[in-house]
Amino acid sequence: MALLPGYATANDTKPSKNSLGRFFESRRRCLYKGGPSVSPVGFGSYRVGLSKGLGFPECANALELALKKGLNLIDTSTNYGGGQSEMLIGKTLKKLINENLIQRENIIIVSKVGYIQGSNIELAKSKELQGISFSEISKFGEETWHCIHPDFIFDQIERSRSRLGLETIDVYLLHNPEYMLKKFELEKMEQSEAQNLFYSRIRESFLALEKLVEEGKICAYGISSNNLGAPEEEYSSVSIKRMHEIALSISADHNFKVVQMPMNWLEVSPAFYDVEEIGESTLSYAQKNNIGVMLNRPFNAMFNDGLIRLTRPQVSQEDYDKLDEGMRKGLENWTQLSSDLERLAKEQLADVPGYDDATLSQFVVSTLAWVPGVTSVLCGIRKEKYVNDVEQALARPSLPRAREHLRGIYENLEFRS
Numbered sequence: 001m002a003l004l005p006g007y008a009t010a011n012d013t014k015p016s017k018n019s020l021g022r023f024f025e026s027r028r029r030c031l032y033k034g035g036p037s038v039s040p041v042g043f044g045s046y047r048v049g050l051s052k053g054l055g056f057p058e059c060a061n062a063l064e065l066a067l068k069k070g071l072n073l074i075d076t077s078t079n080y081g082g083g084q085s086e087m088l089i090g091k092t093l094k095k096l097i098n099e100n101l102i103q104r105e106n107i108i109i110v111s112k113v114g115y116i117q118g119s120n121i122e123l124a125k126s127k128e129l130q131g132i133s134f135s136e137i138s139k140f141g142e143e144t145w146h147c148i149h150p151d152f153i154f155d156q157i158e159r160s161r162s163r164l165g166l167e168t169i170d171v172y173l174l175h176n177p178e179y180m181l182k183k184f185e186l187e188k189m190e191q192s193e194a195q196n197l198f199y200s201r202i203r204e205s206f207l208a209l210e211k212l213v214e215e216g217k218i219c220a221y222g223i224s225s226n227n228l229g230a231p232e233e234e235y236s237s238v239s240i241k242r243m244h245e246i247a248l249s250i251s252a253d254h255n256f257k258v259v260q261m262p263m264n265w266l267e268v269s270p271a272f273y274d275v276e277e278i279g280e281s282t283l284s285y286a287q288k289n290n291i292g293v294m295l296n297r298p299f300n301a302m303f304n305d306g307l308i309r310l311t312r313p314q315v316s317q318e319d320y321d322k323l324d325e326g327m328r329k330g331l332e333n334w335t336q337l338s339s340d341l342e343r344l345a346k347e348q349l350a351d352v353p354g355y356d357d358a359t360l361s362q363f364v365v366s367t368l369a370w371v372p373g374v375t376s377v378l379c380g381i382r383k384e385k386y387v388n389d390v391e392q393a394l395a396r397p398s399l400p401r402a403r404e405h406l407r408g409i410y411e412n413l414e415f416r417s
């Protein structure tokens with residue numbers, strides 16, 4: 001099947017003259033110098049796909065609605081929904097482009113490479129049997145392997161382009177490369193040796209990604225890592241500065257342009273933790289060096305090995321009636337927590353007009369999206385009501401003191417102490 005040509009450009013993604021009231025569009029920011037402009041909220045497509053189990057058709061409707069409203073950043077990966085996320089995005093783009101509702105040049109597609117799961121495991125295992133295995137695989141049991149070797153990147157890019165139906169993917173990220181470090185740690189490799197080997201392999205991956213840019217298969221690349229900005233003494237910490245230096249060592253005109261990492265009200269280190277080696281936070285380094293930053297998991301905060309959902313529960317009476325006693329208690333606790341968090345946010349933003357009636361999720365989106373250095377917040381808005389909700393967050397006044405508000409919220413979270 002013919003792939004759709006084109007890619008997002010700086011010119012085509014500038015907000016149009018009639019974008020007034022279209023907040024996904026009017027508030028766009030430049031992703032990186034010379035690159036396209038993106039909406040402050042991107043469509044996160046983890047747990048999205050073409051089958052009922054992955055929310056079809058609701059998530060396709062939500063994506064359509066978001067694109068029609070001017071959202072122009074979509075984040076996916078080879079492994080989301082076992083490839084179905086990329087397929088759903090490809091189908092939706094094609095439909096809206098054919099209907100003349102959007103243009104290819106206006107939409108930034110981000111995908112990632114690294115995980116070997118599902119059908120990729122079958123592929124990797126069959127290649128092993130044939131003696132032509134992908135190189136440098138990190139194996140974590142039978143079902144989850146990981147690889148960022150050039151051979152694997154060259155294989156996966158073709159599968160992603162085909163599933164998306166696109167000639168060019170705008171941004172292609174190495175997906176959680178720290179898995180390699182985790183494997184070295186399990187093998188008891190000395191930390192400095194592990195870090196050196198890790199970055200030498202990252203260099204090989206970057207060379208492969210530069211080749212993909214030359215071939216017109218991607219426009220830019222970067223990394224998505226849960227460990228960006230972690231203290232250096234942590235075995236599998238990942239440094240934005242070292243990544244950037246590797247790219248610079250390849251070429252002054254390198255295409256390492258974007259990083260992605262989790263950040264939310266409980267996980268704030270990208271904004272506030274000064275990495276010793278660079279003497280500043282990861283966000284501040286990115287901002288100074290024109291590296292675009294996408295935040296992920298804004299509503300899913302990891303805390304004490306558990307997960308805290310930073311949204312207000314929305315359960316219909318019908319669904320509530322079906323819950324057992326334990327589930328009802330859990331729901332009560334979550335409702336109480338969300339009320340407490342909303343009150344805390346209202347206190348912290350007391351002198352800011354336009355937030356009196358904000359919902360918890362809207363406070364979360366705004367306090368993250370306006371932090372200096374953040375280009376876009378990727379949200380798992382796989383339902384139409386979520387798209388409308390985050391749009392309302394963007395309709396509220398901008399927050400020039402977002403960093404201060406975020407710090408205030410973080411420092412006053414009672415259950416943290």
Ligand SMILES: NC(=O)c1ccc[n+]([C@@H]2O[C@H](COP(=O)([O-])OP(=O)(O)OC[C@H]3O[C@@H](n4cnc5c(N)ncnc54)[C@H](OP(=O)(O)O)[C@@H]3O)[C@@H](O)[C@H]2O)c1
Binds near residue numbers: 075300378385386
């Ligand atoms: N390592 C990586 O590269 C990495 C890791 C994590 C995430 N990501 C990317 O970042 C995106 C966002 O992360 P995420 O989807 O894991 O988590 P998230 O955006 O924090 O959302 C978590 C969940 O909250 C619910 N939700 C979303 N918007 C809401 C709203 N406005 N109001 C109430 N509830 C809402 C949805 O759950 P229900 O639909 O179940 O109700 C959603 O799945 C992902 O989709 C993915 O694209 C990348």
